[in-house]
Amino acid sequence: MICLSQKREAWIITLSKTRSFKVAVLIILSLAVLIGGAAGCGKKPKPPAKKPQPEEPGAKFFPTVKPSAGAGQLIYNSKCAICHGPNGAGDGPTAAKPHLKPANFTDTKFMRNELLQDLFESVTNGRKAMPKFKKKLTTEQRWDVLFFVWSRQTSPMQLAAGKNIYTKNCLPCHGRLGDGRGSRASGLRAKSPRFNDPEFMMKEKSNNFFAVLTNGEKLMPSYKKTLTDDQRWNVIDYTWTFVYTPAPK
16 A cells, blocks of 8 residues: 555656646746845835926016116126117017017017016026026026016116106005005005015016006006106006116116
8 A cells, every 4th residue: 555645745746747837836936036035135116206397487486586687687688689689679680580589678568568477487498489598597597687678668767757756656555665564554444565575566567557557446546637658657667676676877
């Protein structure tokens, strides 16, 4: 009689000759090697690399330092004048090329309908034939050059006239610094806008200010009959100087 141990050995020998058994053994061995290698390494797997995020619109990058049109003029002369011209009229040496249509920053009708945050995004990420300056200029430099461009629609004489009008008509409510803290502000039911707040100003068009100054809004009186069109534009241009420093005369 054959004992049980002999029968078991014979069965194992027979099974080991089959193909399926050999495949199973190879799979088990492979898994053992992989598991053993991972356990022996003792290092955590690296997390997947983060994809670079696209740059946000210009509104995310409000000026943290008051931009200087004087500093911006130096940048403009070296980077922008070749297309936009020495005075920003869109008449630079390369402006005649068919694919280029540089903006005319002296065109007040155009500029008064623009948002500074949109202009910032164009300078940062490019637009049509406009190249990107995201890596060529710092955030501060981009704001400087934009406010030099912004100042092309006015003049020192007009700003001085606007300051006189503001002092006489606007200062009691809007404050000496344009912060809405004038002597009469505390008695108003609604808060005065803060003209020294970049986040507020970069989202506004000069045309919007002109409409309010002309027609009035809520507690704001109309100045249509007391100030001429030019006087209203002068005081609006001066209001912008609460968020930037004009270039020297």
